[in-house]
Amino acid sequence: MLKIKNLQASINKKLILKGLNLNIKEGELHAIMGPNGSGKSTLANVLSGKSGYEISGELKFQGENLKEISVEERARKGIFLAFQYPLEIPGVNTNNFLKTSLNSVRKAKGEKELDALAFLKLVKEKSSELGIDEKILSRQLNVGFSGGEKKKNEILQMKILNPNFSILDETDSGLDIDALKIIAQGVNTSRDKKKSFLVITHYQRLLDYIKPDFVHVLSEGRIVKTGCSELAQELEKTGYQKLN
Amino acid sequence: MQNLDINSKQIDNIKKITSEEKNFRIKNLELFKTAGFPNKRLEDWKFSDFSNIISNNFNKLDAKSVSSNVNKINFLKDFEHNYIILVNGNLHSSNFDYEKINKIKILPYDKNTNYRISKNPMICLNHALAENGYSLEIDENYKFKKVLVIYNFFTPDVNNKILNNKNKIKIGKNSELHVIEYTENQSKFKFINNSYEDIILEKNSKLRNLYIQGRKSNGFFHKYIKSKLFYNSNYLNFIFSSGLKFNKLDIDCDLEEEKCTCNILSALFLNKNEHQEIKTSVNHLAPNCKSYQKIKNVLSSDSKGIFQGKVYVKANAQKTDAYQLSKAILLNDNAEFNSKPELEIYADDVKCTHGSASGSLDENSLHYLMTRGLNREDSTKLLTKGFLNDIVEFIKSPSIKEFVKNKLEDQLNGH
Numbered sequence: 001m002l003k004i005k006n007l008q009a010s011i012n013k014k015l016i017l018k019g020l021n022l023n024i025k026e027g028e029l030h031a032i033m034g035p036n037g038s039g040k041s042t043l044a045n046v047l048s049g050k051s052g053y054e055i056s057g058e059l060k061f062q063g064e065n066l067k068e069i070s071v072e073e074r075a076r077k078g079i080f081l082a083f084q085y086p087l088e089i090p091g092v093n094t095n096n097f098l099k100t101s102l103n104s105v106r107k108a109k110g111e112k113e114l115d116a117l118a119f120l121k122l123v124k125e126k127s128s129e130l131g132i133d134e135k136i137l138s139r140q141l142n143v144g145f146s147g148g149e150k151k152k153n154e155i156l157q158m159k160i161l162n163p164n165f166s167i168l169d170e171t172d173s174g175l176d177i178d179a180l181k182i183i184a185q186g187v188n189t190s191r192d193k194k195k196s197f198l199v200i201t202h203y204q205r206l207l208d209y210i211k212p213d214f215v216h217v218l219s220e221g222r223i224v225k226t227g228c229s230e231l232a233q234e235l236e237k238t239g240y241q242k243l244n
Numbered sequence: 245m246q247n248l249d250i251n252s253k254q255i256d257n258i259k260k261i262t263s264e265e266k267n268f269r270i271k272n273l274e275l276f277k278t279a280g281f282p283n284k285r286l287e288d289w290k291f292s293d294f295s296n297i298i299s300n301n302f303n304k305l306d307a308k309s310v311s312s313n314v315n316k317i318n319f320l321k322d323f324e325h326n327y328i329i330l331v332n333g334n335l336h337s338s339n340f341d342y343e344k345i346n347k348i349k350i351l352p353y354d355k356n357t358n359y360r361i362s363k364n365p366m367i368c369l370n371h372a373l374a375e376n377g378y379s380l381e382i383d384e385n386y387k388f389k390k391v392l393v394i395y396n397f398f399t400p401d402v403n404n405k406i407l408n409n410k411n412k413i414k415i416g417k418n419s420e421l422h423v424i425e426y427t428e429n430q431s432k433f434k435f436i437n438n439s440y441e442d443i444i445l446e447k448n449s450k451l452r453n454l455y456i457q458g459r460k461s462n463g464f465f466h467k468y469i470k471s472k473l474f475y476n477s478n479y480l481n482f483i484f485s486s487g488l489k490f491n492k493l494d495i496d497c498d499l500e501e502e503k504c505t506c507n508i509l510s511a512l513f514l515n516k517n518e519h520q521e522i523k524t525s526v527n528h529l530a531p532n533c534k535s536y537q538k539i540k541n542v543l544s545s546d547s548k549g550i551f552q553g554k555v556y557v558k559a560n561a562q563k564t565d566a567y568q569l570s571k572a573i574l575l576n577d578n579a580e581f582n583s584k585p586e587l588e589i590y591a592d593d594v595k596c597t598h599g600s601a602s603g604s605l606d607e608n609s610l611h612y613l614m615t616r617g618l619n620r621e622d623s624t625k626l627l628t629k630g631f632l633n634d635i636v637e638f639i640k641s642p643s644i645k646e647f648v649k650n651k652l653e654d655q656l657n658g659h
Contacts, residue, residue, distance in 0.1 A: 071614040071615055097616075101613075
């Protein structure tokens with residue numbers, strides 16, 4: 001699904017990712033852990049196609065060179081990024097936005113666009129699965145949402161857009177245990193043989209609820225250690241320092 | 245301009261004129277002739293060099309009124325309303341079927357004296373030559389049941405004209421009126437509309453005024469509004485007049501007595517070659533009054549937007565609460581926005597806030613929307629709409645809000 005080879009990324013002439021290798025196959029869930037400033041969010045941004053980065057190395061998604069694909073095209077091809085800090089978009093109704101978003105993705109896939117009724121039905125179903133109060137969907141996108149609501153809204157978008165590769169950028173940070181469980185449940189119910197995930201997190205806590213196939217440790221722009229889910233527990237005990 | 249046909253013969257031709265009025269007109273015509281069309285050397289016109297704009301767009305101009313009639317008006321169907329129809333500035337007809345007709349007085353504007361000498365040459369020109377317009381007076385204790393739409397209609401044959409008209413709205417004690425001034429221009433030619441408006445709000449009265457255009461137009465508009473607010477009256481202006489080649493709206497509002505409120509809210513989307521200026525002067529002349537101004541502009545292509553906003557607080561106007569904010573988004577390097585906020589405060593126990601910011605769209609917000617499959621153009625449109633909708637949300641009536649939203653959508657789509 002995703003193949004990253006010797007990825008280097010710099011922003012404002014500062015090198016952040018210094019030769020990162022990662023291979024994610026269909027159906028796999030990978031977790032990336034690492035201390036602050038190790039390049040976790042840069043990796044998420046680069047995968048989403050954010051401008052401002054200078055990139056070298058190989059970046060392939062389903063065999064295609066990602067570097068040549070625009071941000072919106074990536075979304076339409078099934079890449080989804082749940083933001084660490086979802087942006088507040090004043091004046092834009094959440095429901096209208098979700099519908100526009102879903103239909104642009106469906107259109108690109110050659111699927112029929114959903115009408116208002118079918119869309120509402122879908123939203124109702126997905127939001128009740130996640131225990132999201134539908135009322136927030138008639139509000140402006142993320143405006144005045146609590147930290148937890150914003151993160152849940154990201155997962156709701158993931159559920160609705162139904163991507164085949166989802167990146168969760170520290171979706172667990174700042175969440176209470178109930179919200180964490182909801183997020184985890186959102187991911188777990190989406191997992192299947194075709195879908196892959198990249199979960200970026202600081203803490204092992206989320207991985208108590210989402211069982212990763214692989215855990216990587218990112219440090220100073222490189223993956224320094226890879227293991228199975230036990231690695232996360234080990235890190236929780238020993239910290240990142242020991243790895244260096 | 246060689247072919248500028250503005251002279252005193254026009255004043256001689258006015259029928260039933262007192263010598264007092266005639267003198268007033270001639271004096272103002274002389275003032276205009278001396279000053280000429282306002283240019284950037286006048287502080288109030290420093291960002292809108294009207295003289296230059298006129299010489300770039302007109303080879304000839306005359307000020308004779310156009311009396312052409314209109315066969316068909318496309319009435320708005322979005323909500324039930326009363327209406328006044330102005331054709332090229334002339335009062336054509338009116339309809340107040342939803343109201344108690346004996347509470348309303350509508351007449352062609354006639355009296356044209358007793359104005360102070362203005363430093364604005366466009367006002368002098370108006371005082372000299374305006375013959376048309378309307379005067380609307382609402383009796384005491386009467387609240388309008390439906391909104392009043394003033395159709396400001398221009399016929400296809402208006403060409404190389406400068407049309408001067410004068411209007412007046414007076415709301416009696418405890419009365420309330422909502423107006424939508426809807427400009428529908430059928431002329432494909434260039435012309436200038438120069439209007440002067442008096443607004444008087446008596447004790448406890450309320451006026452909401454919303455400016456909007458039917459569609460894009462080649463008209464050049466200048467409008468000066470002098471409003472006087474008396475005890476506990478409430479005046480609200482919504483300005484959505486995008487799509488005009490040139491528009492300068494000059495609102496000069498006097499809060500004469502205590503507890504008055506003046507709100508000026510605007511959301512404008514300016515596109516190719518469009519030039520729009522909002523100039524306000526909110527004068528707190530009595531204690532305990534409130535004013536709130538929020539002006540939002542989105543500028544595309546090579547458009548130009550201007551906000552000159554002044555808040556004046558007289559020494560005795562204690563406990564004044566004045567707020568002013570201008571925000572602009574420039575979508576293009578060729579677009580230009582000028583903002584000149586001004587505070588002049590002589591009282592010492594007041595709350596006055598002002599701010600002005602302009603910049604491009606937030607790249608992070610654009611990126612967020614694009615990661616959800618929207619292309620850059622649609623994301624830009626969505627953010628722009630969101631930015632402007634903030635003002636639309638102030639509209640209370642759902643049907644009018646919807647109507648304005650649709651118009652805004654049309655403007656964003658280039659209609």
